[in-house]
Amino acid sequence: MSTLGSFIWSIADQLRGPYRPNQYGNVILPLTILRRLDCILEPDLEIVRELAAKYDNPNRLKIEVKKATGRPFYNTSNYSFANLLADADGLADNLADYIDRFSPDVDVFEYFDFKKEILALEKAELLREVVKSFKAVDLHPDVVSNADMGDAFEYIIRKFNEAANETSGDHYTPRDAIRLLVDLLFAEKDADLTEAGIVRTLYDPTAGTGGMLALAEEHLLAQNPDAKLSLYGQEYNPQSYAICKSDLLAKGHDATNIAFGNTLTDDAFRGRQFDFCMSNPPYGVDWKQYAKAITKEHNEAGPYGRFAPGLPATSDGQMLFLLHLAHKMRAREDGGGRVGIVMNGSPLFNGATESGPSNIRKWLLEHDLVDAIVALPTNMFFNTGIATYIWILDNTKRPDRQGLVQLIDGTSFWTKMRKNLGAKNRELSKGDRAKVVRLYTDFTDADPDYSKVLRNDEFGYWTITVERPLLDESGNPVVDRKGKPKPDTKKRDTENVPFTYGGSTAGAASRVEVIRAYFDAEVKPHVPDAWIDWGKIRTGYEIPFTRHFYKYIPPRSLAEIDADLEKQVAKILDLLREVED
DSSP: OOHHHHHHHHGGGGGBTTBOGGGHHHHHHHHHHHHHHHHHHGGGHHHHHHHHHHOOOHHHHHHHHHHHHSOSOOBOOSOOTTTGGGOSTTHHHHHHHHHHTBOTTOOGGGGGTHHHHHHHHHHTTOHHHHHHHHHTSOOOTTTSOHHHHHHHHHHHHHHHHHHTTOOSTTTOOOHHHHHHHHHHHHHTTTTGGGSTTOEEEEEETTOTTSHHHHHHHHHHHHHOTTOEEEEEEEEOSHHHHHHHHHHHHHTTOOGGGEEESOTTTSOTTTTOOBSEEEEOOOSSOOOGGGHHHHHHHHHHSGGGSTTTTOOOOTTOOHHHHHHHHHHHBOOGGGTOOEEEEEEESHHHHOSOTTSHHHHHHHHHHHTTOEEEEEEOOSSOSSSOOSOEEEEEEESSOOGGGTTEEEEEEOTTOOEEEEEEETTEEEEOOHHHHHHHHHHHHHGGGSOTTTEEEEEGGGGEEEEEEEEOBOBOTTSOBOBOTTSOBOBOGGGOEEEEEETTGGGOOSGGGGHHHHHHHHIIIIITTTOTTOEEOGGGOEEEEOOOHHHHTOOOOOOOOHHHHHHHHHHHHHHHHHHHHHHHO
């Protein structure tokens, strides 16, 4: 739990009455951001005011401020937390002036509609006390680190969502899950990241409050303090966007790289590719409201469009983000890119052969983009206890990993939390993460109980349609004009034939031989009059993760079961005797 977040949230107690609990965040979040920026800007206020008096042009002013302070943003107001309370009657107007005079790229307060809240606070006679409380909190980075500030924001958002009876999973991902994702994402590139003066780009299309971007940068700088990671993100939740942008501003990043809007319908970084991409998209959220625009793009963009391989069911948009990220990887000829994305289990197996999801898996596997899939422990997220998986994509796999997919069962690597946070009662300790990363780096030498390495084609299969003859009243086959037997639709059946049936390693190329061998061995002996309708064969791909790690547990012996039954019968008889006595 964030002590700072708890303290800031306690200020919300002053709002009781005029504000309902689900409205506290509308005041607390923007004021926390404002105070954070205020503390950062405070040492150079006079310098900036002098420059503002000298340069009217905002672009020139930004350049001069950057030269003088090293910061890409500024505020030219005569007000700050230091003097806002000096004019009691003008507090609301002066606070509004303070917000208005940030540099143009600090648009975050618009997304909170904060001026409306200022008027509401003043009307409720709460404005002065709330501003006074925030003035007492020192949020300068020298006092509150970026990591602690991130924890505080996440705590406040979670409390806000709990008060509003909403879920928090749409807004941010637990830090321990992000750290594992970052460890895996950079695992193949850690050696490269130590190069002097290295510059890399990282992109999150569902940036939330920026937690993934922040931890990825932290990881890179730990490897190489001289490295530079340019962060890019897009977020459609106004509050999360504002927090993410504020956080990056506070760290000196280019805030124009953080865009507001829906990644699926309005890609803010169209035509741009990145070295590393990360995302934790919402699970099981339908995209019906965007279906028209996405389907239009799918139909018109051609074979190189981001959604070209297929569209998932409108009931779940996770795989749209998976495709989007695959499209955003830096091209192989430019050095290649890697993707880390967290999803629930359905993208592994949902959809029948040649459905949108199956075609997406087929495209990813046939293009050798899936590097590894890691099953996380359950109860890892704040709003759900379901099974989740990290997918790692790579378009420049190491030679020994090419044509292969590593499945890692990380479900048993977790540490119980001392106190539950919503549905989350397990966390990944540093040691737990190290075990999973070790399995990944050991690859074919990893413990087979927790790691399997399979060829891409081992996930493919054909669905064949098996027909049987339609018989007349005399029991003779009914034939068509060409003398071929007509099928009995009531006896029609389908069978799934793995590419690997009979030990085949030829993949889709062995279609006829493998299907015929399967039919002769598995179908024909039971229904000699059956045949295959070769015109109805469909190709599908699924990743039956749990099947690969299934362990047979033999049932208890009959003697053991009998002994237990005798004990229970004896207990029941004793109870009956007590009743009779």
